[in-house]
Amino acid sequence: MGGSPGRMIGIIGSLVLVGVVTVLIYLAFAESFDAVRQPMTTFVPKSDQANLIHGVYQFVFILAAAVFVFIMALTLVFSIMYRERPGQVARQFHGNSRLEVIWTLVPVLIVVAIAVPTYSAMASITKPAPENALKVIAIGHxxxxEFRYPELGITTANELHLPVDRPVSVTLESKDVIHSFWVPALSGKVDNMPGHDNHLWFxxxxxxxxxxxxxxxxxxxxxxxNMRFRVFVNTTAQFDTWAASNKADRVTPSVALAQAGEQQFVASxxxxxxxxxxxxxAAGVIGPDLTHVGSRTTIASxxxxHTPENLRKWLANPPGVKPGSLxxxxxxxxxxxxxLVAYLEGLK
Ligand code: HEC
Ligand SMILES: [Cu+2]
Known part of the structure; x- marks a missing residue:
């Protein structure tokens, strides 16, 4: 390699360019690392299993970034160094056993390096849920x-409450077509199949x-x-309070308007x-269980x-609010x- 200053500048320039492009690509995605502004991100894992997956992802990303930078840098440097110009003719050559062995073996080693943590993460995520796991049935409609806690006798909708640091074992079912359960920060995505139960735990x-x-x-x-849902991860004490109140039957209406709403609920x-x-x-099972609808934070998935005004808007014309609503x-x-609004708001 000759040491002409022009060539050195070209090489350094190329390397700087590759560096700048890499930083720009990183910045373009940096917003995804903000868990509050981008709440559905897998980059800020909040379960042991999501952590494992994210660890594999980071490892693969760093390897891939290193390969990218290395290849791009070589491409740029070589195209400048060996370009055809006065006094230098571009030259082709064929066959170099040592090089070919190296560029075959290195990728094989990289793939092996990726496979090891991948399989170990998969094995620990797909093994059966621990015995003490909280059981939840998540049914897609x-x-x-619909979320059921069979051991607690709770049926609710669209909002799952979980105690922190306790494994939860989720059975996935569907009442109609294929759905898929996904909470990017915690777990998923695994399909809810009609007629076939799937499982996941985290x-x-x-x-x-x-x-x-x-x-x-x-x-x-x-x-x-519009088939969204929320998972509230509570402290154990908060969860126990929530579970106790959701296990109970509905709050009997005491105000006259709400009592009239109870009658209306039958009449309509x-x-x-x-x-x-x-x-x-009131024992229908086509729509969500409304026993504690007043304590939920959203309406219709x-x-x-959830505000009284929005509840009214919903009841006045569900398909107008949510296209296709059943x-x-x-x-x-x-x-x-x-x-009806007075009645339902009282169902805390
Ligand atoms: C034909 C069945 C059917 C009837 C009748 C019906 N609903 Fe519904 N209701 C549903 C379904 C299905 C949903 C879920 C809609 C969605 O989220 O896509 C729902 C959702 C709701 C919700 C939102 C619950 C939540 O947790 O998001 C409320 C509140 C509600 N219905 C109240 C009522 C009231 C009050 C009446 C009577 C005036 C009524 N519904 C009549 C089927 C019905
Ligand atoms: Cu869907």
Whole structure:
């Protein structure tokens, strides 16, 4: 390699260019590392299993980045150093056993290096859930999630509460088409198949006030994008409080308007599709269990934030709010809406 200053500048320039491009690519994705602004990111894992996957991802990423930088740098440097120019003719050559052995063996070693942590992470994630795991059944419906805790006798919808640091074993089912359970920071994605149970388990490791956001990850029809759910990871004490209140039957309405709403709930036929435990005739299973609907933070699988105004808007015209909604527009009068909202808001 000759030492002409022009050539050195060319080489250093190429290396700087490769470095700058690498940093720009990193910055383009850096926002993904902000868990609050990008809540559905896998880059900020909050369960033991998501951590393992992220570890493999980081390892592969660093290897891939090193290969990328190395190859790009060589390409640039060689195209400058060996370019055709006055006094130098570009030259082809064929066959170099030593080089060929090296560029075959090095990639093989890289693939082996990737395979080891990959298989070990897969083995530990897919082994059966520990005995002490909390059991949850997650049932996909077009277009909402039913969550059951068989050991606790709780049925709820769209919002899963979990105690921190305890493994949770999730059985995935579907009532209609294929859905897929995915909470990027915690676990998934595994499909909910009609007629076939799937399983996954994970151990959430950070309790916090904000929910972890989940989403159906398998196209399942018109409102697939509105089939969201929330996972609240609670401290053990918070979880026990939540479980005790959700295990209980509904709160009996005490205000006159809410009592009228209870009657309206029967008269409008809501009982045919919804269960409210403690209200004798309300045992429908087509729609979400509403026993504690007043304590949920969203309506209709994350379509609306839960406020009395939004609840009213929902009841007035469900398919208008959520395209394709399987809850029909029941043409409720303003008075009926007042009563129903008063009743449902009281179901804490
Ligand atoms: C034909 C069945 C059917 C009838 C009748 C029905 N619903 Fe629904 N309801 C559903 C379905 C299905 C959903 C889930 C919609 C979704 O999220 O896509 C739902 C959702 C809801 C929700 C949101 C629950 C949540 O946790 O997000 C409320 C509240 C509700 N219904 C109240 C009522 C009331 C009050 C009536 C009577 C006026 C009623 N429903 C009548 C099927 C029905
Ligand atoms: Cu879907």
């Amino acid at each position: 077009q277009w909402w999630w 151990t959430p490791n950070e309790a916090r006030a904000e929910p972890y956001l989940g989403q159906c990850a398998e196209f399942c029809g018109l409102s697939h994008a 036929g809501c009982i045919g599709c919804h269960t409210v435990r403690g209200q004798a005739s 994350g379509t609306l934030d 809850m029909p527009n029941l043409n409720l009068s303003p008075e009926a809406l007042d009563k």
